[in-house]
Amino acid sequence: MAPEEICGILKSEFGEAVEDACLDCGRPYALVSADSWPKIARFLRDDARLGFNLLCCITSLDMLAENKLAAIYDVCRIPFEGKADLLEFVHEFAVRIEVDRDSPSIPSVAEIWPAADWHEREAFDMMGIVFDGHPDLRRILCPDDWVGYPLLKDYEFPVEYQGIPGTTEHELLSPRH
Amino acid sequence: MSWIENRFEEGVMVTSLDWAINWGRSSSVWPMTFGLACCAIEMMAVGASRFDFDRFGAGAFRAAPRQADLMIVAGTVTYKMASRLKRLYNQMAEPKYVMAMGACTVGGGPYFKHGYHVVKGVDLVVPVDVYVPGCPPRPEALIEGLIRLQDKIKHQTRAKKSMNTFREAAIA
Amino acid sequence: MADTVLESAPDLLMDIDRVEQGDVETEELLINMGPQHPATHGVLRLVLRADGEMVIEAVPHIGYLHRCAEKIGENLQPYQYIPYTDRMDYLAGMNNNQAYSIAVERIAGMEVPERAQYLRVIFAELNRIASHLVAFGTYGLDIGAFTAFLYSFREREMVLDLCEAACGARLTYSYITIGGVHDDVPDGWFDRCLEFLDYFDPKIDEYNQLLSFNQIFVKRTAKVGVVSAEDAIAFGLTGPCLRGSGVKWDLRKSTPYDGYEKFDFDIPIGRPGGTDEIPHSVVVGDSWCRYYVRLEEMKQSVNLIRQAIRNCPEGATLAKKNKTVKLPDDEVYVEIENPRGQLGFYIRGDGSSIPARVKARGPSFCNLSIVRHISNNCLIADVAAIVGSLDVVMGEVDR
Known part of the structure; x- marks a missing residue:
């Protein structure tokens, strides 16, 4: 199914909640509002025409200039329906959600796609996006006592962590002459 | 050493205690499986068919720190891992040696500049005996590293009180 | 503690x-x-x-090997970033180079010469063999069979020799690069490769005799960690883990890249016990199926490399101006079939030569997330069997 068609279905079903769409860029996506995202996600998964059963990836994005954070959900459909040899019917799509950078919060979809569990934790760890309703939202890659969200554009590297020097600003690592 | 000559039966060799102990230690350096990243694959390759670490008495990879003499830190050490590394090092029995395998453990390697979560050299956490550079080092390089370590062990002596002041400082 | x-x-x-x-x-x-x-x-x-x-x-x-790959990607030019992709999934460096290169080529609209595409297929499949050999050997090691490890590493060294002849590195190749491959293969390399394939093809049957159909091995892995097809997709499993659950899904077939559409190959999937040579106690989606899919995939890879060598055209191997690539203000998300599953790269450009955001979707990351779901009510020893059958590479889980 072409991205235009998928976007058309979403617009007719949810109207205003689909705020914008970019269909001619490198990766076609629909911009949806954060509030209606769980509803849309469930529709994306359960609708017979769409049936996006695989959540490939959640990409978090720091848009410092617009003071926004974005999360991009890549979904695709793996046809199996009992028969394992339906390779021709393939489609994929992306949904984008933009939230305020100062208080980023997006409803969790871990119940709809269990794969979202770890992806959301990663986005929280790296960018600080809070996923409301996530069953176990804590840092996944960095240690629990890590300070800051490393993938933000204005992140400052730690000078030291638990007594181990971090950046080159530390005396043990700074260039000696 | 004329006073000792002809005092023993034939077939008995006389040597210094240092030499005998060092010979024993250097010929059975049992490494600990401390594979962290890419270098661990090369470390496995050294232990496997073609390179066969057993030829140097170091093929018995031990999973437990208490059975191991040598910790080959193979791969990038991160801050999250550093405390575990130190704990395992402290659990090893003396005499113990550390080999820093690969650029990351030598000094941060390719992750030096932008790696906010990477320890810039394992010598910031535990004392290191031998550095093996490379990204990852070839198996030949690791074998060279082991031979250097064996040379180092062979030159140790029990006469001096302790060469381990840095090591003790690290434990404390 | x-x-x-x-x-x-x-x-x-x-x-x-x-x-x-x-x-x-x-x-x-x-x-x-x-x-x-x-x-x-x-x-x-x-x-x-x-x-x-x-x-x-x-x-x-997880996170004990978090090496900040995505942050580094935002600070380096794509050409400089290729070596870091090697170190993400260090068992399949070629495939990772390929994924990132394709992503950059798509966003910059770069064409890859045909010979380079064939060479990419050859090396991606060779690396797939090497990666699956490690998976096979270390899985035996996890279960307690040491011999398989020695056998697999013997053959793996031969693959590494072939890669080394082409690019000089054993593990972290950076051979497949933006706009093609770094260099042409040396003279006589194809013959050496064919010689290896002739030697390697019967070895896979030997592995099966040695380990796959071994009674003890089957008892340790059959009916352990069963994943249904629905669960596999819901948790985002891809690659051999998904195919082991009986889903015939392979990006090389469904959305071909680098000319995979020109090749003729099968997608092995997990089959229930009793059919063909499969032991009776096996059910679709268990650890044994995931393991066996890898062995069957190696056969397909041999087949693919043979075809690629037969049809490889002459010509250039690297597109021009690949080092000075400018990324337009656009974004792209590309997935390719890594030995462990679908490896995705997201790249966001901002008009300069350094990307604004690089995100990697590691297949092992998703594959590992199912452990909590499938390791209920199993024995402690089975946990090793389950994790081993998922064949995770932590470099890619933590990135």
């Missing part, structure tokens, strides 16, 4: 029914497995909640 385990283990309700089986009163125990453990494939840490020998829950903790 115990304190840290208790702190980081999730607070979950006790399953009282399971605890109070029989007359004996038992007590739950938290066991910390890893991050330094010989059967966790690197630095994976699992916290097991066990009741005697039964595991009630296994919770993976």
